[in-house]
Amino acid sequence: MNASRGLATKLCALALLTASGGLLASACADNESSLFVRMRMARSGDCTVSCSPGELFWTEDAIDAAYVGSHSATILVGNQIVERGNSDVLRTETSRVQLYEAEVRVFDMEGNAVNDGYVVPINGVVDPGTSSDAGYNCTEVLLLDGATMDALRLQAAELRREVEVVTTMVLRGRTLGGQEVETAEWSYPVRVCFGCSRCVDTIPPTCCSDSSSEDCKDQEDVESACPGRRGTQDCRNLGQTCAEYIASFDR
Known part of the structure; x- marks a missing residue:
């Protein structure tokens, strides 16, 4: 048993000496x-x-x-x-x-x-x-x-x-x-x-699902947060009002 351990130690020592650039064998x-x-x-x-x-x-x-x-x-x-x-x-x-x-x-x-x-x-x-x-x-x-x-x-x-x-x-x-x-x-x-972020509806709320009308064109975008952080949500990105979107998870 001791001889086997000694041999293994010598083999690893030899590998350490000969390994190029410090990249060692996985053993x-x-x-x-x-x-x-x-x-x-x-x-x-x-x-x-x-x-x-x-x-x-x-x-x-x-x-x-x-x-x-x-x-x-x-x-x-x-x-x-x-x-x-x-x-x-x-x-x-x-x-x-x-x-x-x-x-x-x-x-x-x-x-x-x-x-x-x-x-x-x-x-x-x-x-x-x-x-x-x-x-x-x-x-x-x-x-x-x-x-x-x-x-x-x-x-x-x-x-x-x-x-x-x-x-x-x-x-x-x-x-x-x-x-x-x-x-x-x-x-x-x-x-x-779930649903803890602030969600903003447009005025009028119909712009949430259809922002192409004249009443909706000049509305400012809601600044969103970067991935990994909670932030304000814009109903226009959801295609419906905030309440309608959250309620859709119950269907």
């Missing part, structure tokens, strides 16, 4: 440290995102399930695999990571599963790190799919209060050198309500 290193989720990026006033660890981020999302059928978030992903390319010896860079899927699960605040989990495609290339600094890029991840949103909408409507859940995700990618990598599981809270 000797845990790839969860190579690729990681840094944070959920915030959206600025025009709802754009800057993909950098120095930019603003959000610590939770708050959405109204009456007005969204699913919910996605922009996630900043880091790559700690160091650069391996070398133009002097014509060695190509193989440490960039191509993201390809996310496994998402949703739990209530007691840890009970809200859904069975799902896997969704993602995209983006994360550049390798330089020295002690990781490389970064963003990817869009579906935090709440349609089926999960339907269940949370029903629950929030029945309870007449918001429902708090935690989404967990594991992101997976593949280096240009062919090595599979994935992040450790990362959690993010989302608060879901």
Whole structure:
């Protein structure tokens, strides 16, 4: 038994010495440290995102399930695999990571599963790190799919209060050198309500469903919130008055 352990130790030590650029065989290193989720990026006033660890981020999302059928978030992903390319010896860079899927699960605040989990495609290339600094890029991840949103909408409507859940995700990618990598599981809270946002009807209310008449043409648009934040709703985006729209969920 001791001889076997000694042999395994020597083999891993040999792999550590011969691995080029610090990219280790999966038998000797845990790839969860190579690729990681840094944070959920915030959206600025025009709802754009800057993909950098120095930019603003959000610590939770708050959405109204009456007005969204699913919910996605922009996630900043880091790559700690160091650069391996070398133009002097014509060695190509193989440490960039191509993201390809996310496994998402949703739990209530007691840890009970809200859904069975799902896997969704993602995209983006994360550049390798330089020295002690990781490389970064963003990817869009579906935090709440349609089926999960339907269940949370029903629950929030029945309870007449918001429902708090935690989404967990594991992101997976593949280096240009062919090595599979994935992040450790990362959690993010989302608060879901039903009909708690302010909804504005036009004057006259008939413009909600038909804004082509002369009485409706000069009305100002209602400024909406960025995805991930609750905001005022415009009845013209619903095609009916606010009351009619909310009542349609009871049919």
